[in-house]
Amino acid sequence: MSQTTRLRLTSLFFVIIFATLVLSVQLPVPKYHRLPSLRQQAKIQDAWRQERINNVIPALLNKYNIDLWIVSQREYAGDTVFWSLKPATTFAARRRTLQIFERVTQKRLWGLLQQSTTVRVHTLVDNTDQIWSDLRSAVDAANPKTIVLNIDSDIAFADGLHAGEREAIELALGEHNLAKVTREPRLAVELIETRVKAMIQPYKEVMETVHAMITEAFSDDVIVPHVTTTEDVVWWFRERIQAQNMTTWFQPIVDVFRRGDDSTKPNEAEGTVRVILPGDILWCDVGVVAYGLATDTQHLGYVLRDGEDEVPEGIHEGLRSYANVMQDIVKEEIKVERTGNEILASSLERINEKGITGTVYSHPIGDWGHSAGPLIGMVNLQESIPGKGDLKVIPNSWFSVELQALVPIPEWDGQVVPFRLEEDIYVDETGANHWVYRRQEEMHIVDWQSKDVTLVAQE
Template sequence: MKKITIFLVLVITTASTYSQRGSFEPMGDIENILPVWEQAKIMEKQLRIRQRTVVPQIMERENVDMWLVSWDEYVLYVSLAKGNEEGLVSNRAEALIFYDKDGEGQIKMIEAEAEQISSIVSKLNPSKIAISEEMKEELGAALKKYSSRFVSSEALRTSFLQIRSDEEMSLFQYVARVAHSVIKEVFSNKVIIPDVTTTDEVNWWIRQRYRDLGLLTSDHPTINVQRSKLERPKYTENDEHFRIDIPPRNGYNTIIRRGDIISCDTGIDYLGLGTDTQQNAYVLKKGETNAPEGLRRAFKNTNRLQEIFADEFVNGRPSNDIVNAAIKKAKAEGLRPEIYSHPIPHFLMRYSLNGGFFSGTRYFAGPEMGGEGGEELEPGGGGPVYNNTVYAMELDAETAVPEWGGQDVRLVLEQTIAFTGDKVVFLGGRQTNFYLIK
């Protein structure tokens, strides 16, 4: 009972600051991760809220009064099926039928076998039926007389999987802070001893910490190092360890030295919500109390790119147009930007009567945002961005650093964000300065 009380207080606290972008101060209570059973019940409650609120919303938006969902639409079906309070799905019908009973947005659901669908559709006589291409092929003969009323269900499918409820937005603040709190531990002398600790040791420390806390993760963490060319001759690692023209990667076990920039790329799955985070630390040289001015300016440049990108989000606007506008504005300000953001992962913990988990239920849904090189994307492409959706805002700006002999530093930040209430919120706050490792 104690853990439940602690969790509810956290949700109320984070919700009160939700509308603000805020400064960065990790506050997740990582010593009070909920037991798995309590997690499952909270996730199921959130799923039911989405079923009750998001389905009518998106059916109205698409002007659809019936939506057919097949078992073959696996993750979507598992998300929409009836379950008990802890996620047990007892019945697996071949199809779920959502319909507007009275034309006033009161959506009902019927579980149906294939042979029942035709009679149900005939009885309800919908004017516009959303259906997948696969289901249309399977039921083509049985529903031939209604074929003129068919529309693609793709927009509904994507929207339900990506749109979150207001309650989940508050939960996401808490989950993001938990993720940030682990990184705060990592980027400290608790974990890193300069000139001793290696990147592989840090990677595995993160993995172990997640396990000890009872947090799930789907990827091995990545620790990346940037080092001044003025410092590299002192050590044995070659330049291949410090390339900035490729994404963060493992495979180079490097000793972390004073004067290095350290970046992490890691995430957790908690309460059905995923995080994907890249943050940065600077290892102080002897006598330093802060990172060199050139590195701090590099950090501010990437922060500025975040702000420019955030300001271009508009409900219903194509993602390519958002990225193009942000890149154009950033270049006009003298930045060297790249944006390669993407939807954030979500996952389900539902299970069947025989005890089997529904596998493959960690998924991404929504438009990609950007690409390599900061080049213009096809206008109008990429898919619309809607309110109450969540993304990994992943981007960087390159900056020449005088203290490093004019060397370019690529400062990558990846931040879990929500677009809600027609604005971008940096969930859990955002990093605006280097962690400093003494």
């Protein structure tokens, strides 16, 4: 073999290696994850619940110097906090269910008289007046300096005590104990907001499943232009979610943005049924519930026109240079100890500096779709939000980075289209935040041109 041939073969070898490496760094196609059996899911959820009781509640009682926390409800009139504290196999409060969390501080002689805090849980279930005598006995035995009831005029997660229930509890406590009652909304808020570390891996798998669903929905497997409607895709999502043994916390939304539309107003066209056409920009909003955890995801897609083999550059740039940039900014601004209002203000300032017109309406997520914690703007409120916007980011919390960028598309004669994205992040114990799975950086593409549209329409 000549020297020239060897050099050529060596060069070819390195070209092949380089090409293999380039292909290997391409993002994998998201895949569906099968949930474990209901029995196994219940074990997983109950382990999370126990960790909250053993670790999260004592830490919060210490943080806010609370000795006793009372959570009380009747069947079908549950306190919001109840749903974050109940066993997985409990579907509603029984009769009257009363939970008392008592802070117990123990001093240890070793380690320079360190103190450890645990929680003593009293659970009372009854439908007679005996429950009030038992409550009074438990409170008197604890002799607390401070008692918290879930009452708050601004934050729903801290206002779960029904009016009649409050009257009964106050009567049972007596004047001596009633004088110790205080309000601390952050106790309920942060209990619901705090994520147990073991939740993140199952949540990642659920998020990847959502991505897999959207990838399938926004493809020629589901959409045939001139035939498929937005409502068809909505109900496809509902059936697909159900088939994964998941549920949803809102009806999925699918809409299109089309050349010639006036679609600059947020959520203007929601609920309108439209036939999907070539050249449409697709948008969906999907939120599933699995393991008792909610997701919230918005993605964009594009239906190729006849003869097109790729997405117009102006539409790709709308995703990358507008919406993705806004996501980066908001994600970077979500920092521990900052309020939602502070994050909103700094995010909008940076977004405006980039010359982007957009709206930020991000929110906590977890036990609920719109969960407990600091609000970062709302669709119609791009200024400070009293109460909920004044809450601070804490470690081990999750957020949906939800926003829209108003994008002028050159190929559509400069028509402005709202690019709405939403992706979930988690803030870890160090305060760093991460995408739960990943965020959308390429448009989903419906390449339908190999389909016989006439045949499908007849079917």
